[in-house]
Amino acid sequence: MxxxxxxxxxxxxxxxxxxxxxxxxxxxxxxxFYCCQTYYPCHKCHEEEGCGNPQVWPKALFxxxxxxxxxxxxxxxxxxxxxxxxxxxxxxxxxxxxCGLHRHYYFET
Numbered sequence: 001m002x003x004x005x006x007x008x009x010x011x012x013x014x015x016x017x018x019x020x021x022x023x024x025x026x027x028x029x030x031x032x033f034y035c036c037q038t039y040y041p042c043h044k045c046h047e048e049e050g051c052g053n054p055q056v057w058p059k060a061l062f063x064x065x066x067x068x069x070x071x072x073x074x075x076x077x078x079x080x081x082x083x084x085x086x087x088x089x090x091x092x093x094x095x096x097x098x099c100g101l102h103r104h105y106y107f108e109t
Contacts, residue, residue: 003030004073009038010045016070017041026096028070029081031106034061039068043105059108066106069093078107 001012008030011020017030019041030039036051046054057066057078067081068074071093076084082103086095103109 003068003070006039006068006073006075008041008068010040010042010049012041012045017068018070019045021045022096024096026086026094027099028093029095029099030068030070032066032068033106034058034066043102054105056104057107062107069095082107 001008003017008017013020013023016028018027021042021044030041032039033046033050033054034057035053035055040046040050062078064077065075066078067076069076069088069090072088072091074088074090080089084095086097087093088095
C-alpha cells in the first residue's frame with residue numbers, strides 16, 4: 001500500500017495505514033523502522049513481515065523523517081511527532097495517544 005507515494009508494508013487494512021492490530025479512528029500513522037528503513041503501521045506488523053532485526057532510532061537521529069501521517073501523507077521527523085501533542089502538525093488529524101506506550105519499540109528512550 002502507498003500513502004502519498006510512500007510504501008507502507010504490513011497487514012494494512014485501509015488507506016490511512018490502519019492495520020489488523022491497531023485500527024481505531026486515531027490509528028493513522030506508519031513508522032519507518034530504523035533497522036530496515038521501511039514503513040510499517042506498527043511493531044507487530046514489523047515482527048510478522050519485517051527484517052527480523054528490530055532496532056530503534058537513536059536519539060541523535062530524531063531529526064530524521066520517520067513518521068508518516070496516514071491522513072495527509074506528510075512525513076514527520078521523530079522530534080515533530082514526539083512533540084505533536086498527538087496530532088499532525090500539517091493537517092491536525094488526531095493520532096492515538098496510546099502509541100506513546102509503545103515508544104520503546106521505535107525510538108531510543
